[in-house]
Amino acid sequence: MLTKQDIRRYSRQLLLEEIDEEGQTNLHRAHAVVIGLGGLGTLASRFLVGAGLGNITLIDGDVVDVSNLQRQVSYNETHLGDLKTKALSRELHKVDPNINIKAKSVFADKRNLQQLIDNATCVLDCTDSVTIRKDINAACVAAKKPLFIAAASGFSWQAINLPCHSFLTSAHQLTPGSGCTSETHDTNLANYTSPINKVSRNVDNPCGCYNCLVAQLNLTQDCQSQGVLGPVVGIAACHQATQALLFLAKRHLAKIQWGRYIVGNAVNATIQSFHLPPSPDCKVCQ
Protein backbone atom coordinates (compact mmCIF):
# COMPACT_ATOMS: atom_id res chain seq x y z
CA MET A 1 0.00 0.00 0.00
CA LEU A 2 1.49 3.29 -1.09
CA THR A 3 1.46 6.28 1.22
CA LYS A 4 0.50 9.78 0.12
CA GLN A 5 4.17 10.66 0.16
CA ASP A 6 5.00 7.67 -2.06
CA ILE A 7 2.34 8.68 -4.55
CA ARG A 8 3.80 12.15 -4.73
CA ARG A 9 7.41 10.97 -4.91
CA TYR A 10 6.78 8.41 -7.65
CA SER A 11 3.95 10.23 -9.43
CA ARG A 12 5.75 10.38 -12.78
CA GLN A 13 6.39 6.66 -13.04
CA LEU A 14 3.11 5.57 -11.43
CA LEU A 15 1.46 6.79 -14.62
CA LEU A 16 3.25 4.06 -16.58
CA GLU A 17 1.42 0.77 -16.82
CA GLU A 18 4.79 -1.01 -16.64
CA ILE A 19 5.13 0.37 -13.11
CA ASP A 20 1.82 1.63 -11.59
CA GLU A 21 0.93 0.94 -7.99
CA GLU A 22 1.55 -2.79 -8.11
CA GLY A 23 4.98 -2.37 -9.66
CA GLN A 24 5.88 0.34 -7.19
CA THR A 25 5.02 -1.97 -4.31
CA ASN A 26 7.10 -4.72 -5.89
CA LEU A 27 10.03 -2.35 -6.31
CA HIS A 28 9.84 -1.48 -2.64
CA ARG A 29 10.14 -5.17 -1.73
CA ALA A 30 12.85 -6.04 -4.25
CA HIS A 31 16.57 -6.32 -3.67
CA ALA A 32 19.19 -5.56 -6.32
CA VAL A 33 22.86 -6.39 -5.90
CA VAL A 34 25.09 -3.95 -7.80
CA ILE A 35 28.62 -5.20 -8.38
CA GLY A 36 31.12 -2.51 -9.34
CA LEU A 37 30.58 1.13 -8.41
CA GLY A 38 32.19 2.89 -11.34
CA GLY A 39 30.56 4.62 -14.29
CA LEU A 40 27.86 1.95 -14.62
CA GLY A 41 27.21 1.20 -10.97
CA THR A 42 26.95 4.78 -9.71
CA LEU A 43 24.38 5.79 -12.30
CA ALA A 44 22.37 2.55 -12.36
CA SER A 45 22.05 2.49 -8.57
CA ARG A 46 21.05 6.16 -8.50
CA PHE A 47 18.16 5.39 -10.86
CA LEU A 48 17.14 2.25 -8.94
CA VAL A 49 17.07 4.11 -5.64
CA GLY A 50 15.32 7.10 -7.17
CA ALA A 51 12.64 4.79 -8.55
CA GLY A 52 11.91 3.37 -5.12
CA LEU A 53 13.86 0.13 -5.01
CA GLY A 54 13.58 -0.91 -1.36
CA ASN A 55 16.83 -2.80 -0.89
CA ILE A 56 20.18 -2.43 -2.59
CA THR A 57 23.59 -3.96 -1.94
CA LEU A 58 26.59 -2.02 -3.23
CA ILE A 59 29.79 -3.97 -3.81
CA ASP A 60 33.23 -2.52 -4.57
CA GLY A 61 36.58 -2.53 -2.77
CA ASP A 62 37.93 0.54 -4.55
CA VAL A 63 38.31 4.16 -3.43
CA VAL A 64 37.33 7.30 -5.35
CA ASP A 65 40.11 8.67 -7.55
CA VAL A 66 40.15 12.00 -9.35
CA SER A 67 40.19 10.16 -12.71
CA ASN A 68 36.79 8.67 -11.82
CA LEU A 69 34.96 12.00 -11.73
CA GLN A 70 34.83 12.24 -15.54
CA ARG A 71 32.17 9.49 -15.72
CA GLN A 72 31.25 8.24 -12.24
CA VAL A 73 28.53 10.76 -11.66
CA SER A 74 27.71 10.20 -8.00
CA TYR A 75 31.18 11.21 -6.81
CA ASN A 76 32.75 14.65 -6.51
CA GLU A 77 35.93 16.17 -5.06
CA THR A 78 34.70 15.78 -1.49
CA HIS A 79 34.75 11.98 -1.96
CA LEU A 80 38.35 11.63 -3.15
CA GLY A 81 40.11 8.83 -1.25
CA ASP A 82 36.85 7.54 0.29
CA LEU A 83 35.66 3.99 -0.22
CA LYS A 84 33.23 4.00 -3.14
CA THR A 85 30.71 2.02 -1.11
CA LYS A 86 30.72 4.66 1.64
CA ALA A 87 30.64 7.61 -0.73
CA LEU A 88 27.83 6.18 -2.85
CA SER A 89 25.78 5.04 0.16
CA ARG A 90 25.94 8.59 1.55
CA GLU A 91 24.82 10.10 -1.73
CA LEU A 92 22.01 7.58 -2.22
CA HIS A 93 20.74 8.17 1.31
CA LYS A 94 20.44 11.82 0.41
CA VAL A 95 18.07 10.80 -2.38
CA ASP A 96 15.94 8.65 -0.09
CA PRO A 97 16.87 8.04 3.55
CA ASN A 98 14.37 5.17 3.79
CA ILE A 99 16.12 2.89 1.31
CA ASN A 100 17.83 -0.11 2.88
CA ILE A 101 21.41 0.15 1.60
CA LYS A 102 24.02 -2.50 2.36
CA ALA A 103 27.63 -1.65 1.50
CA LYS A 104 30.22 -4.39 1.01
CA SER A 105 33.67 -2.90 0.60
CA VAL A 106 35.23 -5.90 -1.10
CA PHE A 107 36.14 -6.85 -4.62
CA ALA A 108 33.80 -9.58 -5.81
CA ASP A 109 35.56 -12.80 -6.71
CA LYS A 110 34.90 -16.50 -7.17
CA ARG A 111 35.09 -17.18 -3.43
CA ASN A 112 32.71 -14.50 -2.13
CA LEU A 113 30.22 -14.12 -4.98
CA GLN A 114 27.87 -16.87 -3.96
CA GLN A 115 27.37 -15.24 -0.58
CA LEU A 116 27.21 -11.71 -1.97
CA ILE A 117 24.31 -12.47 -4.33
CA ASP A 118 22.49 -14.87 -2.03
CA ASN A 119 19.52 -12.61 -1.21
CA ALA A 120 19.29 -10.84 -4.55
CA THR A 121 16.13 -10.54 -6.61
CA CYS A 122 18.50 -9.70 -9.45
CA VAL A 123 22.15 -8.82 -9.99
CA LEU A 124 23.62 -5.92 -11.98
CA ASP A 125 27.08 -6.55 -13.41
CA CYS A 126 28.69 -3.10 -13.48
CA THR A 127 32.29 -4.32 -13.37
CA ASP A 128 35.09 -3.65 -15.82
CA SER A 129 36.92 -6.86 -16.65
CA VAL A 130 36.03 -10.07 -18.43
CA THR A 131 37.49 -12.20 -15.66
CA ILE A 132 35.17 -10.92 -12.95
CA ARG A 133 32.24 -10.76 -15.38
CA LYS A 134 32.70 -14.47 -16.08
CA ASP A 135 32.75 -15.20 -12.35
CA ILE A 136 29.57 -13.17 -11.77
CA ASN A 137 27.88 -14.98 -14.66
CA ALA A 138 28.85 -18.38 -13.27
CA ALA A 139 27.63 -17.44 -9.79
CA CYS A 140 24.30 -16.19 -11.16
CA VAL A 141 23.77 -19.30 -13.28
CA ALA A 142 24.54 -21.50 -10.25
CA ALA A 143 22.29 -19.50 -7.93
CA LYS A 144 19.56 -18.99 -10.59
CA LYS A 145 19.65 -15.22 -10.35
CA PRO A 146 18.63 -12.98 -13.25
CA LEU A 147 21.64 -10.96 -14.37
CA PHE A 148 21.67 -7.56 -16.06
CA ILE A 149 25.00 -6.89 -17.76
CA ALA A 150 26.22 -3.64 -19.28
CA ALA A 151 29.61 -2.57 -20.59
CA ALA A 152 31.21 0.33 -22.42
CA SER A 153 34.52 1.18 -24.02
CA GLY A 154 35.50 3.85 -26.49
CA PHE A 155 32.19 4.83 -28.10
CA SER A 156 30.66 1.38 -27.95
CA TRP A 157 28.20 0.25 -25.31
CA GLN A 158 26.84 -3.25 -24.98
CA ALA A 159 24.36 -5.01 -22.73
CA ILE A 160 22.44 -8.23 -22.20
CA ASN A 161 19.75 -9.46 -19.80
CA LEU A 162 20.29 -13.04 -18.76
CA PRO A 163 17.44 -14.96 -17.14
CA CYS A 164 17.97 -17.54 -14.44
CA HIS A 165 19.29 -20.29 -16.59
CA SER A 166 17.72 -23.40 -15.17
CA PHE A 167 14.42 -21.84 -16.10
CA LEU A 168 15.06 -22.32 -19.76
CA THR A 169 16.07 -25.92 -19.57
CA SER A 170 14.05 -27.16 -16.64
CA ALA A 171 11.10 -24.96 -15.82
CA HIS A 172 9.89 -27.13 -12.98
CA GLN A 173 13.04 -27.30 -10.96
CA LEU A 174 13.11 -23.78 -9.62
CA THR A 175 14.21 -23.54 -6.05
CA PRO A 176 12.03 -21.57 -3.68
CA GLY A 177 13.99 -18.61 -2.43
CA SER A 178 15.98 -18.14 -5.58
CA GLY A 179 15.76 -14.85 -7.41
CA CYS A 180 13.54 -16.51 -9.95
CA THR A 181 10.74 -17.76 -7.82
CA SER A 182 10.25 -15.69 -4.75
CA GLU A 183 10.76 -12.29 -3.34
CA THR A 184 13.69 -11.90 -1.02
CA HIS A 185 11.98 -9.60 1.41
CA ASP A 186 8.45 -10.88 1.15
CA THR A 187 7.93 -14.45 0.10
CA ASN A 188 4.16 -14.16 0.38
CA LEU A 189 3.62 -11.90 -2.57
CA ALA A 190 1.07 -13.91 -4.49
CA ASN A 191 1.23 -11.90 -7.67
CA TYR A 192 4.99 -11.78 -7.60
CA THR A 193 5.82 -15.41 -8.08
CA SER A 194 6.13 -15.76 -11.81
CA PRO A 195 8.98 -13.45 -12.59
CA ILE A 196 10.09 -14.53 -15.99
CA ASN A 197 7.48 -13.68 -18.54
CA LYS A 198 6.27 -15.96 -21.26
CA VAL A 199 8.56 -14.45 -23.82
CA SER A 200 11.60 -15.60 -21.90
CA ARG A 201 10.11 -19.03 -21.34
CA ASN A 202 10.74 -19.70 -24.96
CA VAL A 203 12.26 -23.12 -24.61
CA ASP A 204 12.38 -23.48 -28.40
CA ASN A 205 14.74 -20.55 -28.55
CA PRO A 206 16.83 -20.73 -25.39
CA CYS A 207 19.59 -18.26 -24.71
CA GLY A 208 23.16 -18.77 -23.64
CA CYS A 209 25.11 -17.14 -20.84
CA TYR A 210 27.96 -14.65 -20.72
CA ASN A 211 30.43 -17.51 -20.88
CA CYS A 212 28.87 -18.70 -24.14
CA LEU A 213 29.69 -15.26 -25.51
CA VAL A 214 33.26 -14.81 -24.33
CA ALA A 215 34.66 -18.28 -23.62
CA GLN A 216 36.70 -18.48 -26.82
CA LEU A 217 37.51 -14.81 -27.12
CA ASN A 218 40.44 -12.99 -25.70
CA LEU A 219 39.21 -9.62 -24.52
CA THR A 220 41.58 -6.95 -23.39
CA GLN A 221 39.55 -3.78 -23.82
CA ASP A 222 38.63 -1.83 -20.72
CA CYS A 223 38.22 1.87 -19.99
CA GLN A 224 41.81 2.19 -18.89
CA SER A 225 43.42 0.77 -22.01
CA GLN A 226 40.86 1.93 -24.57
CA GLY A 227 39.49 5.15 -23.12
CA VAL A 228 35.83 5.97 -22.88
CA LEU A 229 33.62 9.03 -23.00
CA GLY A 230 31.61 9.56 -19.81
CA PRO A 231 28.14 9.72 -21.37
CA VAL A 232 28.75 6.51 -23.34
CA VAL A 233 29.07 4.60 -20.06
CA GLY A 234 26.01 6.57 -18.99
CA ILE A 235 23.96 5.25 -21.92
CA ALA A 236 24.88 1.70 -20.97
CA ALA A 237 24.01 2.32 -17.31
CA CYS A 238 20.66 3.92 -18.21
CA HIS A 239 19.75 0.94 -20.38
CA GLN A 240 20.79 -1.47 -17.64
CA ALA A 241 18.78 0.39 -14.97
CA THR A 242 15.72 0.53 -17.24
CA GLN A 243 15.79 -3.21 -17.85
CA ALA A 244 16.32 -4.01 -14.16
CA LEU A 245 13.48 -1.69 -13.12
CA LEU A 246 11.08 -3.25 -15.63
CA PHE A 247 11.94 -6.66 -14.27
CA LEU A 248 11.80 -5.71 -10.59
CA ALA A 249 8.51 -3.86 -10.93
CA LYS A 250 6.55 -6.40 -12.94
CA ARG A 251 8.49 -9.51 -13.50
CA HIS A 252 5.52 -11.39 -14.85
CA LEU A 253 4.45 -8.69 -17.29
CA ALA A 254 7.47 -6.82 -18.48
CA LYS A 255 8.43 -7.58 -22.02
CA ILE A 256 12.03 -8.09 -21.05
CA GLN A 257 14.29 -9.04 -23.93
CA TRP A 258 16.17 -11.92 -22.37
CA GLY A 259 19.28 -13.24 -24.07
CA ARG A 260 19.59 -10.51 -26.69
CA TYR A 261 23.02 -8.95 -26.95
CA ILE A 262 22.70 -5.21 -27.53
CA VAL A 263 25.47 -3.42 -29.40
CA GLY A 264 25.26 0.36 -29.37
CA ASN A 265 27.46 2.81 -31.22
CA ALA A 266 27.36 6.27 -29.64
CA VAL A 267 28.95 7.97 -32.66
CA ASN A 268 26.54 6.70 -35.32
CA ALA A 269 23.67 6.51 -32.82
CA THR A 270 22.89 2.95 -33.91
CA ILE A 271 21.74 0.02 -31.84
CA GLN A 272 21.75 -3.60 -32.97
CA SER A 273 20.55 -6.63 -31.10
CA PHE A 274 21.51 -10.24 -31.63
CA HIS A 275 20.21 -13.47 -30.16
CA LEU A 276 22.76 -15.25 -27.96
CA PRO A 277 22.19 -18.99 -28.35
CA PRO A 278 23.65 -21.43 -25.84
CA SER A 279 27.07 -22.67 -26.85
CA PRO A 280 26.89 -26.51 -26.80
CA ASP A 281 30.32 -26.72 -25.19
CA CYS A 282 29.73 -24.04 -22.52
CA LYS A 283 31.05 -25.28 -19.21
CA VAL A 284 28.84 -22.90 -17.22
CA CYS A 285 25.30 -23.20 -18.53
CA GLN A 286 25.24 -26.50 -20.44
Place this chain on the structure above:
Amino acid sequence: MNSIRHQSNNVHTGVVKNAASAETIIITIVLNNQSQTCESPISVGEIVHGYASNVEGTAVAYNRAILSKSQWSLTHLNDGDSVDIFTLVAGG
Protein backbone atom coordinates in the same frame (compact mmCIF):
# COMPACT_ATOMS: atom_id res chain seq x y z
CA MET B 1 36.56 -4.72 -47.26
CA ASN B 2 39.12 -5.18 -49.99
CA SER B 3 40.96 -7.83 -48.07
CA ILE B 4 38.09 -10.30 -48.10
CA ARG B 5 39.10 -13.43 -49.91
CA HIS B 6 37.14 -14.37 -52.97
CA GLN B 7 35.79 -10.88 -53.13
CA SER B 8 34.20 -10.01 -56.40
CA ASN B 9 32.92 -6.81 -57.87
CA ASN B 10 29.97 -8.55 -59.41
CA VAL B 11 26.80 -6.92 -58.27
CA HIS B 12 24.40 -9.72 -59.02
CA THR B 13 24.28 -13.21 -57.74
CA GLY B 14 24.86 -15.73 -60.42
CA VAL B 15 27.22 -17.95 -62.26
CA VAL B 16 30.32 -16.46 -63.77
CA LYS B 17 32.66 -18.09 -66.22
CA ASN B 18 36.11 -18.37 -64.78
CA ALA B 19 39.28 -19.23 -66.68
CA ALA B 20 40.61 -21.54 -63.98
CA SER B 21 37.52 -23.47 -63.01
CA ALA B 22 34.45 -24.28 -65.01
CA GLU B 23 32.20 -21.91 -63.16
CA THR B 24 32.13 -19.88 -59.95
CA ILE B 25 29.10 -19.15 -57.83
CA ILE B 26 28.84 -15.58 -56.65
CA ILE B 27 26.68 -14.85 -53.64
CA THR B 28 25.58 -11.60 -52.08
CA ILE B 29 25.76 -11.27 -48.34
CA VAL B 30 25.11 -8.38 -45.98
CA LEU B 31 28.28 -7.65 -44.02
CA ASN B 32 27.86 -5.09 -41.24
CA ASN B 33 24.80 -3.68 -43.00
CA GLN B 34 26.53 -3.39 -46.38
CA SER B 35 25.86 -5.53 -49.39
CA GLN B 36 28.88 -7.53 -50.41
CA THR B 37 29.50 -10.12 -53.08
CA CYS B 38 31.85 -13.02 -52.67
CA GLU B 39 32.67 -16.37 -54.21
CA SER B 40 30.99 -19.40 -52.75
CA PRO B 41 31.87 -21.53 -50.88
CA ILE B 42 33.07 -19.21 -48.16
CA SER B 43 32.95 -19.64 -44.40
CA VAL B 44 32.15 -17.10 -41.72
CA GLY B 45 35.73 -17.56 -40.49
CA GLU B 46 37.15 -16.51 -43.86
CA ILE B 47 34.95 -13.42 -43.85
CA VAL B 48 36.05 -12.50 -40.31
CA HIS B 49 39.75 -12.94 -41.04
CA GLY B 50 39.40 -10.84 -44.16
CA TYR B 51 37.60 -8.11 -42.24
CA ALA B 52 39.48 -7.85 -38.96
CA SER B 53 43.25 -8.06 -38.75
CA ASN B 54 43.09 -8.95 -35.06
CA VAL B 55 40.22 -11.25 -34.21
CA GLU B 56 40.84 -11.25 -30.47
CA GLY B 57 37.76 -9.81 -28.85
CA THR B 58 35.88 -10.02 -32.14
CA ALA B 59 32.37 -11.39 -31.95
CA VAL B 60 30.28 -12.48 -34.91
CA ALA B 61 26.55 -12.63 -35.45
CA TYR B 62 25.37 -14.83 -38.30
CA ASN B 63 21.83 -14.08 -39.43
CA ARG B 64 21.27 -12.03 -36.26
CA ALA B 65 22.45 -14.71 -33.82
CA ILE B 66 25.84 -14.78 -32.11
CA LEU B 67 28.00 -17.52 -33.57
CA SER B 68 30.52 -19.14 -31.24
CA LYS B 69 34.08 -19.06 -32.50
CA SER B 70 34.25 -22.84 -32.85
CA GLN B 71 31.51 -22.56 -35.49
CA TRP B 72 33.10 -19.82 -37.58
CA SER B 73 35.00 -22.11 -39.93
CA LEU B 74 32.19 -24.68 -40.03
CA THR B 75 29.50 -22.21 -41.09
CA HIS B 76 29.30 -21.58 -44.81
CA LEU B 77 27.48 -18.63 -46.19
CA ASN B 78 24.47 -18.74 -48.45
CA ASP B 79 23.12 -16.04 -50.69
CA GLY B 80 21.30 -13.40 -48.64
CA ASP B 81 22.93 -14.28 -45.32
CA SER B 82 23.93 -11.52 -42.96
CA VAL B 83 27.13 -11.31 -40.98
CA ASP B 84 27.80 -8.72 -38.29
CA ILE B 85 31.30 -8.39 -36.92
CA PHE B 86 31.89 -6.31 -33.81
CA THR B 87 34.34 -5.97 -30.95
CA LEU B 88 33.17 -7.01 -27.52
CA VAL B 89 33.72 -4.48 -24.77
CA ALA B 90 33.87 -5.13 -21.04
CA GLY B 91 34.67 -1.77 -19.45
CA GLY B 92 32.46 -0.08 -16.94
